Amino acid sequence: MCTLEKRGNIYLLTLTGSGEHRFNPSLLSSLRAALSSLLCSSHAPNSALITCAEGKFFSNGFDQSWVRSAPPSQHRIISDLLRGLISDYLSLPMPTVCAVTGHAAAAGCALVLAHDYVVMREDRGFFYMSELDVGLKFVKYFEVFFNEKIPDNQTRRDVLLRSARVTAREAMARGIVDRAAQGIEGTIEEALRLAEEVAATVSDGSKLAEKRKLMFSETWRHVSAAGGSKL
Amino acid sequence: MCTLEKRGRVLILTLTGSGEHRLGPGLISSLRSALATARSDPTVAALVTAGEGRFFSNGLDLAWAKNSSEGLSTLVRLVKPLIADLISLPMPTVAAVTGHAAAAGMMLAVAHDYVYMRGDRGVLYMSELDIGLPFPDYFMDLMQAKITDPRTLRDVTLRAKKITGTEAKERGIVDKVCQSASETVAEAVKMAEELAGRNWDKGVYASIRLSVYPKLCKSLEIPQESDEAVRKHFASRL
Numbered sequence: 001m002c003t004l005e006k007r008g009n010i011y012l013l014t015l016t017g018s019g020e021h022r023f024n025p026s027l028l029s030s031l032r033a034a035l036s037s038l039l040c041s042s043h044a045p046n047s048a049l050i051t052c053a054e055g056k057f058f059s060n061g062f063d064q065s066w067v068r069s070a071p072p073s074q075h076r077i078i079s080d081l082l083r084g085l086i087s088d089y090l091s092l093p094m095p096t097v098c099a100v101t102g103h104a105a106a107a108g109c110a111l112v113l114a115h116d117y118v119v120m121r122e123d124r125g126f127f128y129m130s131e132l133d134v135g136l137k138f139v140k141y142f143e144v145f146f147n148e149k150i151p152d153n154q155t156r157r158d159v160l161l162r163s164a165r166v167t168a169r170e171a172m173a174r175g176i177v178d179r180a181a182q183g184i185e186g187t188i189e190e191a192l193r194l195a196e197e198v199a200a201t202v203s204d205g206s207k208l209a210e211k212r213k214l215m216f217s218e219t220w221r222h223v224s225a226a227g228g229s230k231l
Numbered sequence: 232m233c234t235l236e237k238r239g240r241v242l243i244l245t246l247t248g249s250g251e252h253r254l255g256p257g258l259i260s261s262l263r264s265a266l267a268t269a270r271s272d273p274t275v276a277a278l279v280t281a282g283e284g285r286f287f288s289n290g291l292d293l294a295w296a297k298n299s300s301e302g303l304s305t306l307v308r309l310v311k312p313l314i315a316d317l318i319s320l321p322m323p324t325v326a327a328v329t330g331h332a333a334a335a336g337m338m339l340a341v342a343h344d345y346v347y348m349r350g351d352r353g354v355l356y357m358s359e360l361d362i363g364l365p366f367p368d369y370f371m372d373l374m375q376a377k378i379t380d381p382r383t384l385r386d387v388t389l390r391a392k393k394i395t396g397t398e399a400k401e402r403g404i405v406d407k408v409c410q411s412a413s414e415t416v417a418e419a420v421k422m423a424e425e426l427a428g429r430n431w432d433k434g435v436y437a438s439i440r441l442s443v444y445p446k447l448c449k450s451l452e453i454p455q456e457s458d459e460a461v462r463k464h465f466a467s468r469l
Contacts, residue, residue: 064469067469068469072466075462075465075466076462079462131435131439132429132431132435132436132439133429133431135431135432135435135468136435136465136468137435137438137439137442137456137461137464137465138438138439138442138461139458139461139462140458142442143442143445144445146442147442147443147445151379152379152380152403153376153377153378153379153403154403154406156443157344157443160439160442160443161323161344161436161439161440161443162426163429163431
């Protein structure tokens with residue numbers, strides 16, 4: 001589902017396999033388990049995390065086939081797990097870089113935006129909030145998160161209310177993505193470069209995490225359950 | 232006061248006549264009625280609003296209010312549900328700003344999802360500072376929702392800047408600039424047709440618009456669904 005490796009002072013979290021990396025309880029729990037090892041332990045200063053994926057897709061969102069097979073009372077499990085995952089990223093005591101190595105859609109876009117920095121593949125792949133096309137509404141924490149992460153009116157309108165398929169170049173022009181690169185490897189390499197640059201400036205990760213939660217205080221309020229975010 | 236014309240799945244609402252299309256009780260009521268028609272017609276999938284003549288709308292009907300504070304507050308009170316109607320309309324909306332849009336008239340324009348404007352003449356202008364009137368709270372909430380560049384918002388509200396279509400496009404208020412009033416309408420209708428062609432679920436569209444503008448919808452007293460209702464909707468669609 002995912003692997004966590006260390007390259008020098010940079011942690012690399014990879015969504016593995018050639019599939020769509022759709023969010024079901026297994027994948028979300030694996031991601032949270034990987035991040036919990038970074039949340040709980042103390043690390044060397046000047047670390048950073050990169051999240052990337054193998055194959056054509058970064059993540060295509062929630063696993064609809066899992067949802068269809070689960071009883072309605074359990075549907076909110078994956079929504080709550082994603083909420084917890086976002087709270088994990090907000091709490092991470094190091095800078096985070098998303099290497100969008102393939103298509104990101106719907107909840108997959110939320111994972112992208114949960115990072116401090118975004119490097120996106122420019123030769124193929126879209127950032128695509130498909131919910132309007134598919135006919136899905138937003139729960140509150142999701143809405144709050146996108147409002148805090150995409151404050152520009154026209155951009156947020158195009159992404160959410162027009163279900164636009166945004167390329168890396170457009171995403172950069174509109175402030176969603178920081179850098180673009182060619183190919184999967186090129187995207188990861190650029191992400192490594194960016195991660196090294198920002199890691200060099202952050203020696204106290206816990207202070208970074210506090211500031212991040214303050215910067216996105218409304219999102220933090222909605223994703224951190226009272227008394228802790230583990231579900 | 233206003234007419235409705237159907238072109239395919241697009242409803243075109245036109246503020247008629249060569250006057251200033253000032254928002255008084257009569258025009259506000261006609262507009263709300265037109266929007267109710269759009270809302271209730273299942274064959275309508277997008278709305279375009281345009282104006283005849285030199286003006287899109289020059290704002291509240293101050294002459295009707297006779298510059299009395301009661302008259303003014305009545306108009307402010309009447310315009311709020313009109314703006315709410317637009318923000319809650321279950322379909323994409325495109326404003327074809329065919330002439331000057333000032334004060335409440337500019338609010339009417341930016342309350343649409345997309346704003347197309349002519350570049351050859353006409354300005355967007357929040358005149359309130361110049362004429363000594365306050366902003367109703369919901370005007371500021373609407374501007375803060377739609378004009379998210381801080382310097383642009385400052386120029387609009389604290390400098391009462393008259394902004395041409397071209398400048399408005401550069402500054403993120405307007406989506407497309409056209410060469411004339413008729414081209415503005417034609418392009419707006421084309422955009423509306425494209426949006427209608429996406430065949431979006433109307434209830435979902437309305438819900439997502441509220442998610443894009445949560446603070447504004449609270450200001451306009453538009454109720455948002457609870458998470459539980461959203462989850463039920465999700466389950467019903469599987």
